[in-house]
Amino acid sequence: MAAVKKTKYGEIKISGEAIAQVAGEAATSCYGVMGLVSKPSLGTSLYEFLKSFEYIKGVYCRKTKNGYSVDVYIVVAYGVKLTEVIGEVQKKITYDLQKNFPIENWEVNVYIQDVQEVE
Numbered sequence: 001m002a003a004v005k006k007t008k009y010g011e012i013k014i015s016g017e018a019i020a021q022v023a024g025e026a027a028t029s030c031y032g033v034m035g036l037v038s039k040p041s042l043g044t045s046l047y048e049f050l051k052s053f054e055y056i057k058g059v060y061c062r063k064t065k066n067g068y069s070v071d072v073y074i075v076v077a078y079g080v081k082l083t084e085v086i087g088e089v090q091k092k093i094t095y096d097l098q099k100n101f102p103i104e105n106w107e108v109n110v111y112i113q114d115v116q117e118v119e
Contacts, residue, residue: 003061003068005102014101017056019070023108024055026096027072030089032080037073037113047075047114067105070097074110078117086110 003014024036035049036058050058060071072093076085090108097106 003063003101003103007102012102014103016061019061019068019097019101020056020059021052022096022100023059023070023072023093024050024052026093027059027074027089027110030085030092032077032085033089034075034077034116034118037075039071039073040113049075064107067107068103069107069109071109071111073113075114075116076112078115082112082115086112 002016003019005012005014027033028035036055037047037050038057039060040047058073062069070093072089074089076082089110093108094106097108098104
């Protein structure tokens with residue numbers, strides 16, 4: 001879904017791919033995050049890490065009353081404190097989205113799909 005910002009000069013349309021790319025890069029740069037995965041479907045328990053050009057499959061954006069909501073699906077490394085990782089991912093994604101796009105209100109939801117041991 002594209003985000004739209006109206007200005008006195010016209011509209012700025014931001015594609016869902018651009019939002020997914022910025023959010024995905026921000027999430028994977030955080031400590032404890034092993035990677036992004038696609039949103040789970042019924043009966044699926046296997047996850048495949050997404051490459052950077054596939055982040056659109058693991059990041060979902062939608063319009064809300066106050067702004068935009070972004071859902072991110074991640075896999076976390078075993079042994080890290082989950083609440084700390086989620087908080088850092090939310091802060092980093094919110095910061096990067098506000099820095100790159102002229103929209104103030106971003107709601108970031110982080111969903112941990114799996115915890116894996118680092119090999």
